[in-house]
Amino acid sequence: MFQIARKLLFRLPPERAHAVALRGLDLTAKARIGPFKPSRVDDPQTLMGVQFPNAVGLSAGMDKDGEHIAGLATAGFGFLELGTVTPMPQPGNPQPRVFRLVEHEALINRLGFNNRGAGNLVENLRKADTDLPLGINIGKNRTTPLESALEDYESCLSTVLPWADYVVVNLSSPNTPGLRDLQSGGAVGGLIRPLMARRDEFTATNKRRVPLLVKLAPDMNDRELDETVEALLECGIDGLTATNTTVDRSAVLGNVRADEEGGLSGRPLRDRATAVVARIRMLSGPDLPIIGVGGIMTADDAVEKIQAGANLVQLYTGFIYHGPRLIQASAQAIRDVRHR
Template identity: 50%
Template sequence: MYPLLRAVLFMFEPERAHALSMAALELVYRLKLSRLLFGRRRSVPVNVLGLTFPNAVGLAAGLDKNGDHIDALAACGFGFIEIGTVTPRAQPGNPKPRVFRLVKDDALINRMGFNNDGVDHLVERVKASKRDCIIGINIGKNLDTPLELAVDDYVRAFQRVYPYADYVTVNISSPNTPGLRDLQHGEQLRQLLHTLKQQQQQLAQQYQRYKPLLVKIAPDLSDDDISDLARTLIDNGIDGAIATNTSNQRPDLTSAAFASEQGGLSGRPIRQQADHVLSVLLRELDGKMPVIAVGGIMSAADAQRKLQAGASLVQLYTGFIYSGPALISSILKEM
């Protein structure tokens, strides 16, 4: 059924297609048809980050930026949903068009720019959800916040979402906010993580519950950069990492019409790149924290390869757009 729906959706420009697909998914959920269409969520529990995940397949941040569709997406079979990226204040993101479909490559390019309705809206949506899966919240800085004040934005967002998240991800790897990736290096990274770790300890005491703190990294880092970053994560007591975000590189694209568009590339073309970063990161972390793998997962074999490499969990984004809920069940059948 999904291939037919996809054919219709792909007739629309990507953001319009996304809005239509989310509306359709909500309708299916509200009519209580999710189980009929997608089947019962497969229970393959896994304990990671001190949390029990119903299964190891999650939705990556970016698809549900505002937390408006948590329950409907969970009904597709995901074991966890990561919402966001959310910023302290609402912002419109970059001018349209800002998403491009590379169908021949099973890929997307996006330069959304953290468009979202702000952290207060997201918190209200999380509070209204049924919470029948693990919910991660991905936080970022506002576009108009200078890089030297970025820590303040992350602290504000972290404090606001902490009571409502099962885990929180620090997004310092989007290619679509100028200068953001500079936070992955050196003193800026150390200062950010040190401050957030202090906040985490204070909030854990305040709410009497410890919420894991993760960092999402880019696929465009050198091996030396990954090594330095891994050391900084360990030194600051970070709980986990997510590898990887979208890529600035354009490896062997067939869809030449969009290859020159600025933004982050996701999907099949970054599979090898994301796998390499995952491998190096796992080696450098040496088992000191779990890693969630995302990037280029278009099949059950792709997911299994990342899990066998040492990832604790996997997340889908572009693969879910191209293959629908069937991809979740096909991955879980192999577990």
């Protein structure tokens, strides 16, 4: 059934198909049936003080404004990450801004943090009814200069902390000019330390600690990655997400869409994202929580991320190409490996 649905959806422009698919999930939630009859794999684990029903989550970007939580919860995920949200609403980049590279099982997007703002997300979270952990991914507005980026991140963090099970600081989208400069080893500490302090103030007041993570790009070389990870470890970061999309096009040369600006996701990103997970694990030791994301198109890909050092994984492009069964198969494969 999913293959039939995908054929129909892939006849639509990508953003239109995205909206139609999410509305379809919402309808299945209202009808109290799972999409194409998946079931959630039971493989609970507690990480960062949060209990995850299984290790497979939804990556940020699919439900930026928290409008489809009920529908996505029917698909078998163990957690959902919402956003990226910014302090003020913004439309993102002009359309078209999402492109399919079907033969590569890939997407290129240059969405540009299109969202209705952190306050709107909170209003949707007030109405949400789910038992899944919810992560919230935060960014800065495009018009905010880099030297004022901390103000945007502090504003977003303060807005979403009461509603988040964890928060991810997105410094790695290639679609906001200059944003990746903030993840360099020399700059990242000056941004993250005040955010950690803001989180700690919330903890002291509310007696609830919300983990703070940073999402990194796959395009740093080893030296740059090492410096950034070391700086984040010195800040006492609670975890890392690896990775965001890539600007590298070497794996899709010759594709008619290869020269589109934006971040490439899907199968071509798999090996690099896994290598970044492995290097972070080597640098951080055994205890730092890592969410592995990038190019998971099969259950074996999910297991590979876990074996490289990830504690949890996330899907986005793989979900678009392979549907809810990929969630179930990945969660089951991870459970089997962990319980051998």
